[in-house]
Amino acid sequence: RRGGAAEPWDTDPMTAAAETLEASARRIGRHAWVEQNLFETVGGWVTSTPEAAAKAALAAQSLHHAWRAEQWYGLLPAVPHLAVEDLVTPPPDVLPPPGDGTAARLAWLVDQALPALLAAYADHLAATTPPTDGPTIRILGLVTADVRSDLAAAAEAVRQPGTPAT
Numbered sequence: 001r002r003g004g005a006a007e008p009w010d011t012d013p014m015t016a017a018a019e020t021l022e023a024s025a026r027r028i029g030r031h032a033w034v035e036q037n038l039f040e041t042v043g044g045w046v047t048s049t050p051e052a053a054a055k056a057a058l059a060a061q062s063l064h065h066a067w068r069a070e071q072w073y074g075l076l077p078a079v080p081h082l083a084v085e086d087l088v089t090p091p092p093d094v095l096p097p098p099g100d101g102t103a104a105r106l107a108w109l110v111d112q113a114l115p116a117l118l119a120a121y122a123d124h125l126a127a128t129t130p131p132t133d134g135p136t137i138r139i140l141g142l143v144t145a146d147v148r149s150d151l152a153a154a155a156e157a158v159r160q161p162g163t164p165a166t
Contacts, residue, residue: 019127024136025077027124029087031143032072034120037090038113039065041097045105054102057157061109061150068143075136091120106158114151118144 019027043062049055076084095116098108121144128137 019133021077021079022082024133025082025087026089027127028072028075028136029084029089030091031120031124032069032076033088033090034117035065035069035072036088039063039069042109049102049105051102051160053160054106054157057153058105061154064146064150068146071139071143075139103158106154109154110151110158114147114154117147118151121147
């Protein structure tokens with residue numbers, strides 16, 4: 001510092017609030033891991049789900065998880081000191097898998113998995129700053145709307161005739 005004056009980056013509230021590249025990359029990597037894992041898990045349920053409406057809902061949701069995972073992978077930074085395999089890791093609070101059966105699986109999506117995604121995305125949005133996180137903010141808006149739509153569809157599937165009661 002010259003003459004003891006604060007540098008602009010020392011006093012700018014946006015700079016103080018912004019996550020580091022590494023922290024943001026780890027958060028994005030966790031989102032990618034969760035969505036990829038849900039794509040595989042929910043997609044794996046499709047063949048063992050006998051109810052047509054539930055089967056269709058799970059197949060659609062599986063593809064949505066894949067799309068969202070792709071969005072997160074696309075935001076991972078390409079810098080030498082951050083390897084993708086070190087970033088795409090499970091979050092510390094991974095949900096335990098549901099029990100067997102259509103009702104348990106749909107209830108898990110409606111009551112746990114999809115609300116947890118919405119909470120993680122809201123938390124991430126709260127940690128962003130428009131000057132540094134424009135692409136992330138855009139993807140958060142898209143995936144949040146998509147998860148809300150999936151939550152409504154899963155809740156509807158639970159109410160469909162022929163779906164076992166939870």
